[in-house]
Structure formats: C-alpha cells, structure tokens
Amino acid sequence: MHVDQLIKMANQIGDFFESMPDPVEAQDGIATHIRKFWEPRMRRELIAHIDATGGAGLHPAVLQAITHQRAALAGAPS
Incomplete structure (x- = not known):
C-alpha cells in the first residue's frame, strides 16, 4: 500500500479519536485501533x-500515539 494512503487512513483514525476529552485516552x-x-x-x-x-503529513495525535507505542505496533496484533 502506498504511504500516502496509510497517512490518510491514520489521520482519519486520529480525527475520530481526537474528539475524546482525554488526549492520552x-x-x-x-x-489500539492501528x-x-x-x-x-x-x-x-x-x-x-x-x-x-x-x-x-501525519496528524500530531497520530504521530504521538505511534511514537509512544511503537514497540507494540511493530509487533503482531494482540
């Protein structure tokens, strides 16, 4: 898959979760979704x-989520 499509999809996920009042959540x-x-x-x-x-090109919340949970995201799904 082309990276531009991955960025678009990740940003859509970020837009959805951005409405949560707690940024850590x-x-x-x-x-977790990714x-x-x-x-x-x-x-x-x-x-x-x-x-x-x-x-x-990544939404700041997406970038931060991936950066903080990189090890879990690099491995197999749970």
Missing part, C-alpha cells in the same frame, strides 16, 4: 515513514 485509542486492524506490513510501512520523514 485518544492516543491509546489510535494505537494495532488491531492494520496488517503488520502496513504498520511497519507507517513506522518507516516516520523514521524517514519525522512523520510528515
């Missing part, structure tokens, strides 16, 4: 994009 929701519903290959590609560009 929102970040947990973003990371971990549960994205293929490992998709998660690895998004992490590689962050490594290469610093997360260009």
Whole structure:
C-alpha cells in the first residue's frame, strides 16, 4: 500500500479519536485501533515513514500515539 494512503487512513483514525476529552485516552485509542486492524506490513510501512520523514503529513495525535507505542505496533496484533 502506498504511504500516502496509510497517512490518510491514520489521520482519519486520529480525527475520530481526537474528539475524546482525554488526549492520552485518544492516543491509546489510535494505537489500539492501528494495532488491531492494520496488517503488520502496513504498520511497519507507517513506522518507516516516520523514521524517514519525522512523520510528515501525519496528524500530531497520530504521530504521538505511534511514537509512544511503537514497540507494540511493530509487533503482531494482540
């Protein structure tokens, strides 16, 4: 999948969870959704994009969620 599509999808998830009053809970929701519903290959590609560009194009909450829960997202879904 092209990284632009992954960014778009991740940002849609971020937009949904951004409405939560607690930013930490929102970040947990973003990371949990990506971990549960994205293929490992998709998660690895998004992490590689962050490594290469610093997360260009990503919603700040998405970038923070992925950065804080990188180890869990890089592994297999739970």
